[in-house]
Amino acid sequence: MVSHFALTAVVLTWLSAATAPTANTDQSAYGTTETYRQVLVIESRSDSSKLPIPQLAPVYDGRKWALSTRWDDSNPNALNIRRKMLENGIRGTFYLNSRKPEPQQQSLAHKLTDQGKCSIGGHSVSHPHLPKLPANETFYQLIANRIALECLTDRPVNSLAFPFGGYQDRERPEVLQGVTESFLRAGYHHCVYIYFVTKNPFLPPGMVSTGLQVIPGDRKVDAKTFWARMEKIRQSSSTYQKTSHCIFLGVHPWQQGEELERLGQVMKKLRNWDDFWHCTQTEYAAFVKQRRNTIVKKLDSGQFEITRPCAFQLGSDDPLTLVFDGQEVKSASVDGIACTVRHADDKTFVNVPHNSRFGIPKTIDATAEGTAKKFPGLISSLTFDPETGKAAFTLKNATAVQLTDLLLTLSVPPAFEPGISQWKRPQLAVGDNWSVATTVSPRRTGNYWRGGRYYVAAQLDFVLDGKRGRLFTTCTVAADTPSE
Numbered sequence: 020m021v022s023h024f025a026l027t028a029v030v031l032t033w034l035s036a037a038t039a040p041t042a043n044t045d046q047s048a049y050g051t052t053e054t055y056r057q058v059l060v061i062e063s064r065s066d067s068s069k070l071p072i073p074q075l076a077p078v079y080d081g082r083k084w085a086l087s088t089r090w091d092d093s094n095p096n097a098l099n100i101r102r103k104m105l106e107n108g109i110r111g112t113f114y115l116n117s118r119k120p121e122p123q124q125q126s127l128a129h130k131l132t133d134q135g136k137c138s139i140g141g142h143s144v145s146h147p148h149l150p151k152l153p154a155n156e157t158f159y160q161l162i163a164n165r166i167a168l169e170c171l172t173d174r175p176v177n178s179l180a181f182p183f184g185g186y187q188d189r190e191r192p193e194v195l196q197g198v199t200e201s202f203l204r205a206g207y208h209h210c211v212y213i214y215f216v217t218k219n220p221f222l223p224p225g226m227v228s229t230g231l232q233v234i235p236g237d238r239k240v241d242a243k244t245f246w247a248r249m250e251k252i253r254q255s256s257s258t259y260q261k262t263s264h265c266i267f268l269g270v271h272p273w274q275q276g277e278e279l280e281r282l283g284q285v286m287k288k289l290r291n292w293d294d295f296w297h298c299t300q301t302e303y304a305a306f307v308k309q310r311r312n313t314i315v316k317k318l319d320s321g322q323f324e325i326t327r328p329c330a331f332q333l334g335s336d337d338p339l340t341l342v343f344d345g346q347e348v349k350s351a352s353v354d355g356i357a358c359t360v361r362h363a364d365d366k367t368f369v370n371v372p373h374n375s376r377f378g379i380p381k382t383i384d385a386t387a388e389g390t391a392k393k394f395p396g397l398i399s400s401l402t403f404d405p406e407t408g409k410a411a412f413t414l415k416n417a418t419a420v421q422l423t424d425l426l427l428t429l430s431v432p433p434a435f436e437p438g439i440s441q442w443k444r445p446q447l448a449v450g451d452n453w454s455v456a457t458t459v460s461p462r463r464t465g466n467y468w469r470g471g472r473y474y475v476a477a478q479l480d481f482v483l484d485g486k487r488g489r490l491f492t493t494c495t496v497a498a499d500t501p502s503e
C-alpha cells in the first residue's frame with residue numbers, strides 16, 4: 020500500500036546537543052518530540068544496583084483509571100458545570116470556539132481555566148461542518164482556534180473535539196486524510212472521538228490518544244444508563260484499557276437547576292467509585308505522549324537515566340510514573356528534587372517531576388506582524404508566497420536579555436508539503452536577528468486540496484529571562500484558483 024503520510028519534518032538547523040532520539044523514529048515525520056535527560060537516584064532497602072528497569076505506568080501515580088470530563092461549545096453555563104465539578108472533586112476540559120477576539124481576563128476560556136483545575140480544548144474557530152470545507156480551511160479552523168485559546172489561557176492546548184463530531188465523508192476518503200493531516204499539522208495529539216483515533220488509516224499508531232466516553236445526559240440526567248455503562252467498562256476493564264485508560268463524561272454543558280443537581284449527585288458518587296486519577300484531558304494526553312516517548316536505562320551506578328519529552332511539547336508538566344515490583348525502593352530524587360513514592364499492591368510507584376527548564380510556557384501570545392503585547396521587544400514576521408512556496412520567518416531580539424532554547428515549528432496548510440518544519444537555536448543575543456526560510460511544494464491537485472485560504476503559523480518556544488514563553492506568528496494568503 021502506498022504510504023499516505025507525506026507530512027515530513029525538515030530539520031534544517033540542529034544545533035543543540037541536549038536532545039536524544041525519540042522512542043519511535045517513525046513519528047519524527049510529524050515534527051520531532053524534543054527530549055531531555057535526567058538521572059534518577061534511588062535509595063533502596065538493600066542493594067539498589069540490583070533493581071531491574073522499572074515499567075512506565077499507563078496512569079499517573081499508578082492509578083487504575085484516569086477520570087475526566089469533556090464539555091463542548093462556548094456556553095456560559097459551562098461555568099456552572101465547572102463549579103459543580105469542583106465541588107465534587109471532578110476535573111476536565113471545555114472545548115471552545117474562538118469566533119471573535121476577546122479580552123483575555125473576561126473570556127470564558129480564561130474563567131474556566133482559572134486556578135488550573137480545568138483546561139481548554141480546541142473545537143474549531145467557528146464550528147463549521149469540517150468535511151464540507153477544503154482541507155486548507157479545515158487546517159485554519161483547527162490551528163487558529165488552538166492559537167486563540169492558548170493566548171487566552173496562557174496554557175498549551177493539545178486536545179480536540181471536532182465540531183458536530185464531523186471528520187469524514189464516506190463518499191470522499193480524501194476528507195478523512197485532509198482532516199487528519201490538518202489535525203496533526205495544527206499540533207493536536209488527543210481527540211475525544213475514539214474512532215478517529217482507532218479506525219483511521221491515515222493516522223500512524225501510537226501518535227494520538229483518546230478516551231472512553233460515558234454520557235450522563237446532556238439535558239436530562241439518566242443516572243441508571245450512566246452507571247450501567249460504567250459497570251460494563253469496569254467488568255471488561257482490560258479490554259477497554261487496550262484503547263484507553265481514560266474514562267470521561269460528556270458532551271454538552273446544558274444541565275441547569277434540578278438536572279445540574281442530579282449531575283452533581285453522579286459526580287459525588289463517581290469521585291471515589293474506582294481508583295481514579297482525576298485529571299483534565301490535557302493532562303491525560305500529555306501523560307500518554309510522555310509515556311510513549313520515554314526511555315529508561317539503567318546506569319552502572321545503580322541509578323537510572325530517563326530520556327523524556329519536554330513538557331512544553333506535551334502540553335502539561337505532570338510527572339512520569341515509574342513502577343517497581345515489590346517495596347525495595349525507599350525514596351527517589353531527580354535533579355536534586357524528591358520524587359513522591361507510593362507503595363501499593365506489592366508495587367512501588369515513583370512519580371518523577373519534570374525539570375522546570377523544559378516545563379510548559381507560562382506566557383503565550385500571537386502576532387500577525389510586529390511585536391506581541393505580552394513580549395515587548397520580540398519582533399517577528401512571517402511571509403508566505405504560494406507561487407514559489409517560500410516561507411520566511413524573522414525574529415529580532417530587542418529585549419534587554421538573551422533569548423535561549425529556541426525551537427521554531429512552522430505549520431503550513433495541506434496544499435503544501437512538508438506540513439511541519441522545525442529549527443533550533445541555542446540562544447539569540449540582545450539586538451540579534453534570526454532569519455529562517457524554507458520552500459514547500461504544492462504536491463496536490465483538485466479543489467479539495469487547493470481551495471480555501473492559506474494560513475501559515477510559526478510557533479516559537481523559548482526561554483526569556485528564566486521563564487518559558489511561546490510566541491505564534493501567523494500570515495494569511497488568499498488561495499489560488501483551482502484550475503481543474
Ligand SMILES: [Zn+2]
Pocket residue numbers: 091092142146181182183
Ligand atoms: Zn459543538
